[in-house]
Amino acid sequence: MVKICCIGAGYVGGPTMAVIALHCPSIEVVVVDISVTRISAWNSDQLPIYEPGLNEVVKQCKGRNLFFSTDIEKHVSEADIIFVSVNTPTKTRGLGAGKAADLTYWESAARMIADVSKSNKIVVEKSTVPVKTAEAIERILTHNSKGIKYQILSNPEFLAEGTAIQDLFKPDRVLIGGRETPDGLKAIQALKDVYAHWVPEDRIITTNLWSAELSKLAANAFLAQRISSVNAMSALCEATGADVSQVSHAVGKDSRIGPKFLNASVGFGGSCFQKDILNLVYICECNGLAEVANYWKQVIKVNDYQKNRFVNRVVSSMFNTVSGKKIGIMGFAFKKDTGDTRETPAIDVCKGLLGDKARLSIYDPQVTADQIQRDLTMNKFDWDHPIHLQPMSPTGVKQVSIAWDAYEASKDAHALCILTEWDEFKTLDYRRIFDNMQKPAFVFDGRNVVNVEMLRDIGFIVYSIGKPLDPWLKNMPAVA
Numbered sequence: 314m315v316k317i318c319c320i321g322a323g324y325v326g327g328p329t330m331a332v333i334a335l336h337c338p339s340i341e342v343v344v345v346d347i348s349v350t351r352i353s354a355w356n357s358d359q360l361p362i363y364e365p366g367l368n369e370v371v372k373q374c375k376g377r378n379l380f381f382s383t384d385i386e387k388h389v390s391e392a393d394i395i396f397v398s399v400n401t402p403t404k405t406r407g408l409g410a411g412k413a414a415d416l417t418y419w420e421s422a423a424r425m426i427a428d429v430s431k432s433n434k435i436v437v438e439k440s441t442v443p444v445k446t447a448e449a450i451e452r453i454l455t456h457n458s459k460g461i462k463y464q465i466l467s468n469p470e471f472l473a474e475g476t477a478i479q480d481l482f483k484p485d486r487v488l489i490g491g492r493e494t495p496d497g498l499k500a501i502q503a504l505k506d507v508y509a510h511w512v513p514e515d516r517i518i519t520t521n522l523w524s525a526e527l528s529k530l531a532a533n534a535f536l537a538q539r540i541s542s543v544n545a546m547s548a549l550c551e552a553t554g555a556d557v558s559q560v561s562h563a564v565g566k567d568s569r570i571g572p573k574f575l576n577a578s579v580g581f582g583g584s585c586f587q588k589d590i591l592n593l594v595y596i597c598e599c600n601g602l603a604e605v606a607n608y609w610k611q612v613i614k615v616n617d618y619q620k621n622r623f624v625n626r627v628v629s630s631m632f633n634t635v636s637g638k639k640i641g642i643m644g645f646a647f648k649k650d651t652g653d654t655r656e657t658p659a660i661d662v663c664k665g666l667l668g669d670k671a672r673l674s675i676y677d678p679q680v681t682a683d684q685i686q687r688d689l690t691m692n693k694f695d696w697d698h699p700i701h702l703q704p705m706s707p708t709g710v711k712q713v714s715i716a717w718d719a720y721e722a723s724k725d726a727h728a729l730c731i732l733t734e735w736d737e738f739k740t741l742d743y744r745r746i747f748d749n750m751q752k753p754a755f756v757f758d759g760r761n762v763v764n765v766e767m768l769r770d771i772g773f774i775v776y777s778i779g780k781p782l783d784p785w786l787k788n789m790p791a792v793a
């Protein structure tokens with residue numbers, strides 16, 4: 314029986330391995346992690362992450378050929394194929410701080426593999442890593458090899474949170490990079506054989522190691538760049554009376570451009586886009602490519618601009634002050650159908666409003682009060698370290714309360730800010746909400762989910778990103 318061990322039981326390791334186990338009953342899959350709480354949660358009925366469809370998949374194979382364990386060394390030493398899916402945060406100090414990837418967790422995983430292995434291994438990079446990481450990993454492993462042979466493969470993960478199970482069941486492509494030597498090609502084939510249990514052969518792409526590593530960074534940079542492009546356009550739409558949804562629709566009809574990923578919003582978030590672009594920028598700089606680095610830097614700058622612009626809109630619309638005013642925050646996760654808050658634009662928007670002394674009442678159907686308080690008190694990039702290594706938030710932010718539902722969050726509020734596109738925000742009883750709010754009652758829709766006309770008919774003053782401005786807002790330009 315082929316044995317797979319995955320180091321890192323997070324948003325990528327957990328779902329990816331569950332889907333492999335489901336489709337490959339003849340393979341034993343063990344997911345290991347240094348976090349005892351995370352592994353206990355995987356072994357309970359309350360999984361540590363929320364992802365539609367994940368529960369059902371895990372239920373079918375947990376205890377059959379899918380296991381979660383903290384006994385890392387045992388399972389690594391027994392495995393034929395080792396996936397490494399650990400955090401690769403942005404460095405916060407030293408060389409490349411604020412840009413380069415921190416490979417501390419990766420390196421310690423590699424050293425541990427070298428220490429405990431007694432048989433040949435295929436080591437698969439599942440984490441997103443800088444191009445050429447495989448070379449460093451190879452050096453660590455072969456330097457301590459005791460005659461054991463290692464083959465390093467790059468198999469970056471392209472799943473999107475919120476649709477992870479769907480993406481893993483029917484991936485657009487599976488990418489496998491490896492050495493172009495007889496042993497390298499054999500390792501590529503072994504990993505191909507795993508995916509071939511359910512992925513059609515023409516969707517499995519093989520490349521050299523460096524192309525695979527760089528393709529992941531490139532794909533995330535292209536995706537984020539599309540969002541920053543449409544968000545930049547949204548500012549121009551507001552200035553000119555154009556409607557960004559109509560512009561996106563018209564632009565997306567061009568088959569060379571395509572309709573996906575063209576929704577204007579308060580900004581992109583998530584654990585990957587910013588981190589991976591910063592990493593790309595750093596690699597470009599290290600290779601003397603200043604113009605290329607600056608080009609990609611702009612994608613992040615526009616994203617920061619969009620979040621600031623939103624905060625300025627809120628404050629300037631409400632007579633230039635939100636001091637002491639209650640603002641209901643609808644949604645905190647970085648997108649719908651996930652409880653993940655890493656780099657969510659809600660953090661920057663909330664911090665901006667708190668900076669102007671607002672009182673916030675935050676509601677999100679999947680994010681806990683503790684997580685929200687941690688996010689609002691944590692230093693930049695601290696979130697991307699294993700949970701047990703993150704600083705605890707000793708005291709919560711006083712001006713922040715957490716609400717059980719949208720109605721509680723909006724009660725007596727002066728304004729609502731919609732920051733996540735949860736479906737339930739489309740069908741709220743906005744008449745009831747309006748009746749319970751202070752007047753004038755404002756809605757700032759950062760995700761373009763509400764029916765603007767309907768809300769204006771009720772009496773709300775509505776701001777919707779990139780849409781023709783409410784007459785109220787016309788003389789209150791929000792310049793970031």
Ligand SMILES: NC(=O)c1ccc[n+]([C@@H]2O[C@H](COP(=O)([O-])OP(=O)(O)OC[C@H]3O[C@@H](n4cnc5c(N)ncnc54)[C@H](O)[C@@H]3O)[C@@H](O)[C@H]2O)c1
Nearest residue numbers: 321322323324325346347348399400401418440441470699
């Ligand atoms: N989240 C996504 O949507 C996504 C998508 C594609 C790729 N990625 C990439 O995948 C990687 C993992 O991302 P994630 O979202 O799953 O992160 P995560 O923080 O959810 O999970 C990583 C896990 O690794 C564990 N870990 C760290 N060092 C370890 C060690 N030495 N031994 C054992 N366990 C260790 C941590 O405790 C944590 O549980 C990152 O490189 C990320 O960029 C993420």
